[in-house]
Amino acid sequence: MEFEAVIGLEVHAQLSTQSKIFCACSAAFGAPPNENTCPVCTGMPGVLPVLNRKAVEFTIRTALATSCAVQSKSVFARKNYFYPDLPKAYQISQYELPLALAGHIDIEADGGTKRIGITRIHMEEDAGKLVHEGEFAGAQASLADLNRCSVPLMEIVSEPDMRTPEEGGAYLRRLRDILVYLEVCDGNMEEGSFRCDANVSVRPKGQKEFGTKAELKNMNSFRNVEKALEYEIRRQVEQIEDGGTVAQETRLWDAAANVTIPMRGKEEAHDYRYFPDPDLLPLIVDDAWIDALRKTIPELPAEKVARLASTCGISRYDAELLSSSRALADFFEASVKIYGGNPKVSANECIHWKDAVAAGKISPETIAHAVEDRETGKISATASKTLVELVIRTGKPLRQLREEKGLSQVSDAGALEETVAKVIAANPKEAESYRNGKAGLLSFFVGQVMKETKGKANPKIVQEVLKKKLG
Amino acid sequence: MAITREEVLHVARLARLALSEEEVDRLRDQIGNILDYIRQLDTLDTREVVPTSHAVEMGTPFRDDSVCPFGDKEAILSNAPDRFEDFFRVPRILED
Structure with missing residues (x-):
């Protein structure tokens, strides 16, 4: 039965x-x-x-x-x-x-x-x-x-x-x-x-x-x-x-x-x-x-999830994670208001740093600027994480820290050409193999350029320049 | 009789009262009389009457949600039949 x-x-x-x-x-x-x-x-x-x-x-x-x-x-x-x-x-x-x-x-x-x-x-x-x-x-x-x-x-x-x-x-x-x-x-x-x-x-x-x-x-x-x-x-x-x-x-x-x-x-x-x-x-x-009292009722979790998922371009799953706390959802919304270029990434960042958000250690600008600077290639993903950690530790604005710590990355192809040329010249064997079809070696060259620039180069741009120079 | 012996004993047990046989009989009479007296209300048609919980026709007053400590814990604890530090000490309740 x-x-x-x-x-x-x-x-x-x-x-x-x-x-x-x-x-x-x-x-x-x-x-x-x-x-x-x-x-x-x-x-x-x-x-x-x-x-x-x-x-x-x-x-x-x-x-x-x-x-x-x-x-x-x-x-x-x-x-x-x-x-x-x-x-x-x-x-x-x-x-x-x-x-x-x-x-x-x-x-x-x-x-x-x-x-x-x-x-x-x-x-x-x-x-x-x-x-x-x-x-x-x-x-x-x-x-x-x-x-x-x-x-x-x-x-x-x-x-x-x-x-x-x-x-x-x-x-x-x-x-x-x-x-x-x-x-x-x-x-x-x-x-x-x-x-x-x-x-x-x-x-x-x-x-x-x-x-x-x-x-x-x-x-x-x-x-x-x-x-x-x-x-x-x-x-x-x-x-x-x-x-x-x-x-x-x-x-x-x-x-x-x-x-x-x-x-x-x-x-x-x-x-x-x-x-x-x-x-x-x-x-x-x-x-x-x-x-x-009815006028004091805020938007409730179910409504918030539905609205965020339908109007902010994020998944229902992310909307639920964000809406688990009213403060976190408000934080996310404030952040995408400052920079709305990639709400999915903003949502991920808010969820990733939710403890810092709850503790009031970071502001919506922190996430907005981190996401914007990444989107525009000013900083790398690694630098973005480092910078948010620094904001939490020091309380200084993210962009000020970016300049102070020299964490901006070089996205100017022209400025990278010299380094790329130098790296290719220093590794002739690998360059030869790449030209003969070992495409996987590209990441080796990217790594070398990143090392040479102390991580400040924009890997995407580095790849483009490398492909051009090696091609 | 409006109330049974068992009901008197049940109510006494709920009130933690140990009654003698003689007291049970006397209370049964007395409570029975009270219930018989109140039962006169049964002769009235109350179908249209809203149940009344209080005799006064007004709502309960409110206080604002502000803290004002009483400030004399000793006075409160002085009522304790037995105390341990700042606790009321009571016979152990066996949970299981």
Whole structure:
């Protein structure tokens, strides 16, 4: 029997605000333990949460960028459970009335485009972090650091629209790129600012009803999400083929062993007794606010790839590499505006130097001038690379360095004739062989001329002059 | 009776309350009375009524996204039943 998988993904994205969602503590990562805490986020009696406007705006912008319907009224609810990283004993989240519903994003799948539905996007607060005292099994205590308590998150829940681990990976990457383009989340999976849980089930191909799903947790990279899905799909199919059934359970991905293992069921873990938080009035969003935020949505990755590929004369593959970062794509566009003679080479250069671009070590002029000078034969490919490296090291403009270091190449045929004549005279045997048909010797002569000119000659021109003189 | 014994025990367990037999019976009566009282609402036709989460007719106020440190970590940590350096020290939670 042939099976197909049904995959839905839940993403928790940390919003890149300065302060927490309900208090004025810093939301920054990496502060000393409990440095960023106050009576509100540690759940002291008598305090009141006040909602961070920017966190709302970031979530609305995400909703707009994923074609969701922003709800004019949404409600914060308390999700009740006891855990030492949750000092209030409830997490403020949105439950029945989330901020956004019914959107979608398009992914590339099987050479075409596939639309993945987004069920909902809601806002919530993060919990603190537990450090386990001592590495040994008999440790008696855990240590709670509440810095992360109340850091703003949005949860983005997809429809069960994905059928393969690759589609899951493509959806996650596209979603991450959108959030990073919007500058609402840094998208760092390893540091936990972009986390993913997966719901996965299998069913015989053609069957309409879903199978029993397992929830997968603990995947901290895109690759791990794909590997966990692959493993889990295989496990469920084998289970059914062996005459068993799939249990509805939460399973943890063990990245070291490459398996998913059942998480020991917390008793009654899913009885959260949600109810509207009496401390927070409904979140009201009017059309004027939504319209104003709509104007802040930049060109998104999919649109950018399509535009660069169709209007800039570069391949779709290069367009995708460039669009992996908004800054890199902007850099490329700025560079070809200065010199657009060969956008393909400009694209390659931008991709090659992308780390320097990200670090702000080179400007669009650097690449534009490097490409232009190569195109016009002023510098060699080697000199171009050397010069960009020098720009990175010294911060000086490329053309200034070109003059200072004498890296211009000689493209004037007349100026090269003397050297070429000298080289031919010094190698009469090779010249004879060349004339007798050993065409491969041309590169030997080019090499000799390059050596003689300390690499400053334009090899193309050298070839032309050599051919003329030897011919 | 509006609530079963098992439901009382379930809710007590969720709230980490250990109840005596006598308390279970008494709470069952009390909670049952409360639920019966609220159940009077069932006699009303609420099909046209928008669900109300709060009694006040206004939206939640906002704050700007600016950081203002509380600045008294000691005061926060002084509430810790037990502490280790600048951490709250809590009984170990066994993950698995």
